[in-house]
Each structure stands twice: as structure tokens, then as C-alpha cells.
Amino acid sequence: MTITETGPLRGSLAACVTGSGPVRAHIDAHRRELRELLTEHGAVLLRGFDSGGAEGLDGTVRSFSGSAPLTYAERSSPRSTITGQVYTSTDYPADEEIFLHNENSYQAAWPLTLYFACLAEAHTEGATPLADIREVYRSLDPALREEFERRGWRVVRNFHGDFGVPWQETFSTSDRDRVAAYCRDKGLQVHWRPDGGLRTTALRQAVHTHPVTGDRVWFNHATFFHVTSLAPEVGEGLREIFPDEDLPTNTYYGDGGVIPDSVMDELRAAYRAASTRFDWRLGDVLVVDNMRAAHGREPFTGPRRIAVAMAEPSDAR
Known part of the structure; x- marks a missing residue:
């Protein structure tokens, strides 16, 4: 070879x-x-x-x-x-970017x-860009890293019956008891909405250690799931429909605190700087x-x- x-x-x-x-x-x-x-x-x-x-x-x-x-x-x-x-x-849709992320890093x-x-x-573009998350970790302001390591990050997902991926598809079942059991096992808090929808909340770590190399890596969905990482017209449109607590996905510090837009800007810039295509x-x-x-x-x-x-x-x- x-x-x-x-x-x-x-x-x-x-x-x-x-x-x-x-x-x-x-x-x-x-x-x-x-x-x-x-x-x-x-x-x-x-x-x-x-x-x-x-x-x-x-x-x-x-x-x-x-x-x-x-x-x-x-x-x-x-x-x-x-x-x-x-x-x-x-x-x-083909005309939308999918921002850099690590697969299932919001899960247990x-x-x-x-x-x-x-x-x-x-015909044009369509690359699957890659970003070295060791470099993302190293390039971030140490104070930003420390805050996430200390507070963790929280993802809130709202499953609305007529909008987005339904919870039945996400969890591959329509049995609420099975969903609840799965969520307990995976560290997800469950709140069933009066309209038949579902809200899940999970507290996760932002920084992990690679199991083979021992490197510290920025491994999380905090940037990808944050509403400001959507295309501006998409994020603004969602906020016209839903209050922030009811958005299909959004992220916070682990204690529920709002992540400042300036922090999200720094995170997105770090991913892009560490990327190749x-x-x-x-x-x-x-x-x-x-x-x-x-x-x-x-x-x-x-x-x-x-x-x-x-x-x-x-x-x-």
C-alpha cells in the first residue's frame, strides 16, 4: 500500500x-x-x-x-x-452546512x-471536513476550558409532536416506559409534556481523555447543539416559534447557566482553525x-x- x-x-x-x-x-x-x-x-x-x-x-x-x-x-x-x-x-438540505461535531458525544x-x-x-463542495479536537482543546483560553471542566455542559432536547425528529424515532419505540428506563440508564432526566411531547436533559463532561493516546480532547456537543450555531435565519426563526427552554436542542453550562455568545464564537472559531478538508x-x-x-x-x-x-x-x- x-x-x-x-x-x-x-x-x-x-x-x-x-x-x-x-x-x-x-x-x-x-x-x-x-x-x-x-x-x-x-x-x-x-x-x-x-x-x-x-x-x-x-x-x-x-x-x-x-x-x-x-x-x-x-x-x-x-x-x-x-x-x-x-x-x-x-x-x-444540501444548501446547509452541518457544523463540526463528534458523533454521539452528547450520550453516555x-x-x-x-x-x-x-x-x-x-458537483461542488460537499466535503466532510475534519477537525483535530486535541488542537481545539489546546487553542482555547485556559479560563474557558476550566469553566467547562468545572461546570460541565448540559443539553436540553425538546421533542415536539409536529416538529423535528419525534421521540419515537429517536428512541426507536413508542412505549413511554421503555423510554423512561433507557433514560434512567443513560443519565437523562425525562419530562413528559402535556401535549404528548418529551423533554430530556443530560449533564455531560466537556473534556475527556483519549482512551488510547491519553490526550486531553474537547469532546462534546456543546457547540453543535447551541442555537447560535445554526444558520442565523434558522436560529432566529426557531426563536420566533419557541422560547429558549422549548427549543428542539440547546446547550448550557452544566448548572443551567447561559453560555455567553462570545464563548460560542470562540469555540466555533477554534473548530474551524483546527479543520482540514x-x-x-x-x-x-x-x-x-x-x-x-x-x-x-x-x-x-x-x-x-x-x-x-x-x-x-x-x-x-
């Missing part, structure tokens, strides 16, 4: 492996080296191989992670199942490894260390279609 560090991925998230033939056979033959690259760089782009499309991604996960893909649980964004535990990337447990496979290229090619497979690299999505035109899968559950603190 050929490894380059000056190819489509640049900076610290830089390992691009090129070759030919079935990608699963290549992984089986070089698994140890590929795992080392993932630990060193945080992301590995496999290019030029026969990936097998969406159906092949399941086998790619099993070869690279040594386990089956995970079910997408406690959903926060619309996805469609392609096959088994392989899903579409977030089904948002999350996937340690993410997989993306390009099924169709965009590449243009997808048909058949590309991207493997991401979810506790090393945040990911997002550029707006795009054309038929862009990316399959995603998750593996290796973790609750590292």
Missing part, C-alpha cells in the same frame, strides 16, 4: 492510503498498520480500492474494527437505513470509530477516530451520497 501525508488530507489528520483491489482484502492484510495510522493521525482515507458500496461497508467495519457496526441509537438527526447498520449521512456512550463511504460525488471521490472510504477528530459537512450541489457506519462503543472519561 502507498501512504501519503501530502495528499487530500493535510495537517495532523493526514494519512491517505492508496491502492487497488477489494478494500476489505487490503484491510485484512494490513490491519495492524492501518490501526497504527488511525491512532497516529486520527483519520485514514482509503482511496482507489473497490469498496463494495454501501453493502461493502459492513464488511469494512468488521475487518477494521473486528466487530459488527453499531445501531444508531438516541438519534439527534434524520438518517435513513441503507442496509443493516449502514445509514445515510445526515439527511439535511459513543462509537470510538466512524466509517464513511462515498457512493456518489458532489478533501474532495470526495467515488469509492473512497474514510475511517475516523471519533475521539480525535470532529467531522461536519459542507453545503453541496449534485448527487452527493455518503454511507456511514459506527463501531467500537466507548464511554472513556
Whole structure:
């Protein structure tokens, strides 16, 4: 295999492996080296191989992670199942950016490894940018970091019956008792709304230690879920419909205190400064260390279609 560090991925998230033939056979033959690259760089782009499309991604996960893909649980964004535990990337309008985030970092447990496979290229843009969350952590004002480490962060989600992802889809059940049991197990507070909707509240940590490298990483959804991270017209529109406490998602300090807009501005700037991008090619497979690299999505035109899968559950603190 050929490894380059000056190819489509640049900076610290830089390992691009090129070759030919079935990608699963290549992984089986070089698994140890590929795992080392993932630990060193945080992301590995496999290019030029026969990936097998969406159906092949399941086998790619099993070869690279040594386990089956995970079910997408406690959903926060619309996805469609392609096959088994392989899903579409977030089904948002093509003209909207999806800000950088770490998959399921608002949950009590999350996937340690993410997989993306390009099924169709965009005509313009459509990259899956990556940001080194070690660098995000290091670049933040120490006082800002300390405040989040001391107070934690809180996510409030409101499930309205006629707006957004319904709680039945998020929790894959319409049984309230099952939802309540799940939430108790995962550290979520539950409040059933008079209109049949649901509010959940969770207190989480903002900073974690990578379970393999020991690095301190900025691993949370505090920025992504904050109302000011939405496109201005979207955030303003939501605030015209709902008071802040009833917004579909919003974040606070762990004690419920409001996070100042200036803090959110600094956080978003830190993610963008730590980010890199590449243009997808048909058949590309991207493997991401979810506790090393945040990911997002550029707006795009054309038929862009990316399959995603998750593996290796973790609750590292």
C-alpha cells in the first residue's frame, strides 16, 4: 500500500492510503498498520480500492474494527437505513452546512470509530471536513476550558409532536416506559409534556481523555447543539416559534447557566482553525477516530451520497 501525508488530507489528520483491489482484502492484510495510522493521525482515507458500496461497508467495519457496526441509537438527526447498520449521512438540505461535531458525544456512550463511504460525488463542495479536537482543546483560553471542566455542559432536547425528529424515532419505540428506563440508564432526566411531547436533559463532561493516546480532547456537543450555531435565519426563526427552554436542542453550562455568545464564537472559531478538508471521490472510504477528530459537512450541489457506519462503543472519561 502507498501512504501519503501530502495528499487530500493535510495537517495532523493526514494519512491517505492508496491502492487497488477489494478494500476489505487490503484491510485484512494490513490491519495492524492501518490501526497504527488511525491512532497516529486520527483519520485514514482509503482511496482507489473497490469498496463494495454501501453493502461493502459492513464488511469494512468488521475487518477494521473486528466487530459488527453499531445501531444508531438516541438519534439527534434524520438518517435513513441503507442496509443493516449502514445509514445515510445526515439527511439535511444540501444548501446547509452541518457544523463540526463528534458523533454521539452528547450520550453516555459513543462509537470510538466512524466509517464513511462515498457512493456518489458532489458537483461542488460537499466535503466532510475534519477537525483535530486535541488542537481545539489546546487553542482555547485556559479560563474557558476550566469553566467547562468545572461546570460541565448540559443539553436540553425538546421533542415536539409536529416538529423535528419525534421521540419515537429517536428512541426507536413508542412505549413511554421503555423510554423512561433507557433514560434512567443513560443519565437523562425525562419530562413528559402535556401535549404528548418529551423533554430530556443530560449533564455531560466537556473534556475527556483519549482512551488510547491519553490526550486531553474537547469532546462534546456543546457547540453543535447551541442555537447560535445554526444558520442565523434558522436560529432566529426557531426563536420566533419557541422560547429558549422549548427549543428542539440547546446547550448550557452544566448548572443551567447561559453560555455567553462570545464563548460560542470562540469555540466555533477554534473548530474551524483546527479543520482540514478533501474532495470526495467515488469509492473512497474514510475511517475516523471519533475521539480525535470532529467531522461536519459542507453545503453541496449534485448527487452527493455518503454511507456511514459506527463501531467500537466507548464511554472513556
